[in-house]
Amino acid sequence: MIGGLVKIGPTNTMSNLFKIEQSHQDYAELLQITDTHIFADEEERFDDIDTKASLNDVLNLARDNNWPVDALLATGDLVHDAKTIAYERLLEVFTSIKEPIFCLPGNHDSPILMHQLLNTKNVHTSKSIEIGSWLIIMLDTFLQNTHAGQLQQIELDLLDDLLGKNLDKHVLICLHHPPVEIGSEWMDIMRLNNPDEFFAVLDKYHHVKAVIWGHIHQEFNSERNGVRLMASPSTCVQFMPESGEYRRDDRAAGYRYLKLHTSGEIETYTLRLNEGTV
Ligand SMILES: [Fe+2]
Secondary structure: OHHHOEEEEEEEOOOOEEEEEOOOOOEEEEEEEOOOOEOOOOOOOEOOEOHHHHHHHHHHHHHHHOOOOOEEEEEOOOEOOOOHHHHHHHHHHHOOOOOOEEEEOOOOOOHHHHHHHOOOOOEEOOOEEEEOOEEEEEOOOOOOOOOOEOOOHHHHHHHHHHHHHOOOOEEEEEOOOOOOOOOOHHHHOOOEOOHHHHHHHHOOOOOEEEEEEOOOOOOEEEEEOOEEEEEOOOOOOEEOOOOOOOOEEOOOOEEEEEEEEOOOOEEEEEEEOOOOEO
């Protein structure tokens, strides 16, 4: 049990709350990995990249720089093809890690298959995670037959309910689709469809510290009403920032490190293969 991590496990099946005990008294350490895009066919490539090999490389980078952590957050497009075999190939990687990994769906995923397949000893699709003075909320923005995303009323109600019942916590919200424009036209037309409804819930409260997402395969940092807004590199292919149409960015794959202090402060940075701290 590295670093004293204690996995307490699901505590309430109704609200799907998972509770973990942080290794350090003053902070929790998390990694965000996103857009892993594992293929069903092991021979397939994403712009010449073997996505499973790239994920393993990124996890090894994390092991060299930020291990151990209390948990990993996998923010969607976990597979490229929403098929059982693709999730099984992902699990071959995830079950080699003993830290808990919390997963939410992206546009390439099947939320149903994820709930069926991604609940193992250390892999979970829990909607909320309590760790020290923090609550992490995992939202589902999947919308059938489109690459855009939407928060259904049930997700908005869950968000409101969790925020209202955890006023003593600092909150980190995770989702796949960007709730703001990122200045890249082809990506902005497939962002979250209903950001106003999302922010209307957030604006009722003062304890949300940050929102993190995937989907855009690039780093992004902004702020709205004191809430940090951040996206992270994919563990495989990168997209060029501020490009009007699809353009591959040659920067390397990576992940985000998050240190959530008991005080509510967040320290965070991204780290990429063959690069130093960004
Ligand atoms: Fe993606």
